[in-house]
Amino acid sequence: MTDGTERQPFILTRADHLITWAQKNSLWPFGSGLACCAIEMIATAAARYDIARFGMELFRASPRQADLFIVAGTVTRKMAPSIRRLWEQMADPKWVVAMGNCAVSGGPFPTYSVVQGVDQVIPVDVHIAGCPPTPQGLLHGLMILQQKIAASHPTQEIFDPHARRTG
Amino acid sequence: MAFKEIELNMGPQHPSTHGVLRLKLSVDNEVVLAIEPVIGYLHRGMEKLWESLTYRQIVPLTDRLDYLAAVSNNLAYVLAVEKLMGLEVPPRARYIRVILAELQRLASHLAWVGFMANDIGAMTVLLYSFEDREDILDIFEAYVGARLTVHGVRIGGVPFDLDEQVIGMIRRVLDETPKKVADIEKLLNDNRIWLHRTRGVGVISAADALGLGLTGPALRATGVAWDIRRDLPYSSYEDFEFDVPVRPGGDVYDRYLVRMEEIRQSLRIVRQALGRLRPGEHRVKVPRVLKIPAGEVFHTIEAPKGELGFYIRSNGTDKPERVKMKSPSFINLQSLERMSKGYLFSDVVGILGSLDIVLGEIDK
Amino acid sequence: MPEELADFPALEHIAGSLQDRFGEAIAETSFEKRELAVKVRTADLLAVLEFLRSGLGFNALNDMIGLDHPPRAEETGKRFSILYQLYKFPGGLRVRVVIDVDEGEPVPSVTSIYRSADWAEREIFDMFGIRFSGHPGLRRIYLPDDFEGHPLRKDFPLGG
Numbered sequence: 001m002t003d004g005t006e007r008q009p010f011i012l013t014r015a016d017h018l019i020t021w022a023q024k025n026s027l028w029p030f031g032s033g034l035a036c037c038a039i040e041m042i043a044t045a046a047a048r049y050d051i052a053r054f055g056m057e058l059f060r061a062s063p064r065q066a067d068l069f070i071v072a073g074t075v076t077r078k079m080a081p082s083i084r085r086l087w088e089q090m091a092d093p094k095w096v097v098a099m100g101n102c103a104v105s106g107g108p109f110p111t112y113s114v115v116q117g118v119d120q121v122i123p124v125d126v127h128i129a130g131c132p133p134t135p136q137g138l139l140h141g142l143m144i145l146q147q148k149i150a151a152s153h154p155t156q157e158i159f160d161p162h163a164r165r166t167g
Numbered sequence: 168m169a170f171k172e173i174e175l176n177m178g179p180q181h182p183s184t185h186g187v188l189r190l191k192l193s194v195d196n197e198v199v200l201a202i203e204p205v206i207g208y209l210h211r212g213m214e215k216l217w218e219s220l221t222y223r224q225i226v227p228l229t230d231r232l233d234y235l236a237a238v239s240n241n242l243a244y245v246l247a248v249e250k251l252m253g254l255e256v257p258p259r260a261r262y263i264r265v266i267l268a269e270l271q272r273l274a275s276h277l278a279w280v281g282f283m284a285n286d287i288g289a290m291t292v293l294l295y296s297f298e299d300r301e302d303i304l305d306i307f308e309a310y311v312g313a314r315l316t317v318h319g320v321r322i323g324g325v326p327f328d329l330d331e332q333v334i335g336m337i338r339r340v341l342d343e344t345p346k347k348v349a350d351i352e353k354l355l356n357d358n359r360i361w362l363h364r365t366r367g368v369g370v371i372s373a374a375d376a377l378g379l380g381l382t383g384p385a386l387r388a389t390g391v392a393w394d395i396r397r398d399l400p401y402s403s404y405e406d407f408e409f410d411v412p413v414r415p416g417g418d419v420y421d422r423y424l425v426r427m428e429e430i431r432q433s434l435r436i437v438r439q440a441l442g443r444l445r446p447g448e449h450r451v452k453v454p455r456v457l458k459i460p461a462g463e464v465f466h467t468i469e470a471p472k473g474e475l476g477f478y479i480r481s482n483g484t485d486k487p488e489r490v491k492m493k494s495p496s497f498i499n500l501q502s503l504e505r506m507s508k509g510y511l512f513s514d515v516v517g518i519l520g521s522l523d524i525v526l527g528e529i530d531k
Numbered sequence: 532m533p534e535e536l537a538d539f540p541a542l543e544h545i546a547g548s549l550q551d552r553f554g555e556a557i558a559e560t561s562f563e564k565r566e567l568a569v570k571v572r573t574a575d576l577l578a579v580l581e582f583l584r585s586g587l588g589f590n591a592l593n594d595m596i597g598l599d600h601p602p603r604a605e606e607t608g609k610r611f612s613i614l615y616q617l618y619k620f621p622g623g624l625r626v627r628v629v630i631d632v633d634e635g636e637p638v639p640s641v642t643s644i645y646r647s648a649d650w651a652e653r654e655i656f657d658m659f660g661i662r663f664s665g666h667p668g669l670r671r672i673y674l675p676d677d678f679e680g681h682p683l684r685k686d687f688p689l690g691g
Contacts, residue, residue, distance in 0.1 A: 061181070078208050113682075214658075463563070463564075464564050
């Protein structure tokens, strides 16, 4: 991730602003609703907390049509290969949000069948703590993701395809 | 070249499987021949974990079982512990538990109707019912601080007394919910598409249902009036007047009607409980280190999903020897194949929705 | 004050009928916390359950519970127990049938009497490693097929 300390051509920074503005305001979530957090995710998408104001109301059922993977719930060892495969099926640019304590670090389950954090399976951009995080918490986490996207430099990938992610 | 039998895979990642459930279907063109559910994608090892926690520490973890009806799980577990201890809770606590449990049933059924309608295609109902559900979650948040994983019942009683603000919110819900439920029914009950997709679909007979261990609204929709609140009352349910809705048909439409009627009955129970609240203690003192002498108990309640129960075996220490949960969704899911054989593949989504399963409860 | 079985005539009748019918095969009858439990030999399990279902009307199997108690293996030689929690509807009566099982001892499957035992037995096999003979398809239900070990055994560590 670059911090913008190198000097860049003006036209590219302008292009970055435009591209990131478009990306962060139209993220299409792939709701991987695994457990209790999925219910709060759906409540966030419902009328009161209205995720549509952020442009994210279009939850896709297929990973190929989505660019934001919200891992909402406990990832078990049995489910982990599916999570990996779904993430690989998503096209770049893609982001991952680990929602809830289970996705962040295994939650209250230090057991034989639970993966202690989805970042052991796929790279995560934003971790949202909570059990479950309230809809306000999820929205706050998504806003932080939007800030992260706004600070990124997609035009750098024209020159270096690996600029965005090393994972 | 003629294709006869095809094997299809639904899930574990699927928008309509209500969680991480995998269904292996065998279809002949569009007609379902066999379904094998594959579960375990959310198996978190809860029962093993519980053996290393104290009785009190287990209560918040039970929230995560049926996460759409957290208070029901709390209540089932706490009642089993109190039966094992031989502990009586004060009347006010029992009435407050009834209020919380019935509000939770409301929230669970509202979420259910939203999901079910959404699966069949009526997305509006999802938005309506989730908005109605928010009012009930606000009550829980005002009462105990959490919306979803409520932890609203504790060993010895309930965590707080009902104050004026919470009672006011409950009264508002009692006044406003009937109209909201009527709105949803206006959208669905006589809707041609809804009827076409739910009437006569997924039929199961009462005998089959009982043999497969089906419980809850799906069983009552086959004509069997089995309700633990009526048959083996707990927490003062015997003090309240309510009907147990039963329908004869055993299809998806009947299950829908049973649950909508249960919403109305829940409102009736909460109204009575609220009206009859007498001043008193809302909890009794329980020792900080809670050791229970060796014994075993099996206790069930009527949760929104079916008959939910716990078997607890104690060994004299502060941690249980064994806790086993009787999970209604786990047993109900076994009936899916019987209900779906011979129907179309697109009906499976509706039938699965009408069973009202929660994977947290199935997989523990 | 401790409650007596005689205070609950319906349950007393059940205990009496079982005693009359099976006599020696009923190893132990206990009544604690208003719950009636009978312990039987594994060989008599199917007969007892069939009698309870068709003779006494216990038409529902609420749950099957597996237990592991390694210290008991030294006393009686059997570390596991399986509990069958039965329910009679209508009537609101419950009874618990208990069998003690040894390591490696197969238990007859009760799916022919109660169809809902299918998944319950698979769960006990998955968690304890107890095999059920005559089961229509015994395999793990929660854990992946290649998982090694049976988690609810007392010697299996929580973290795996």
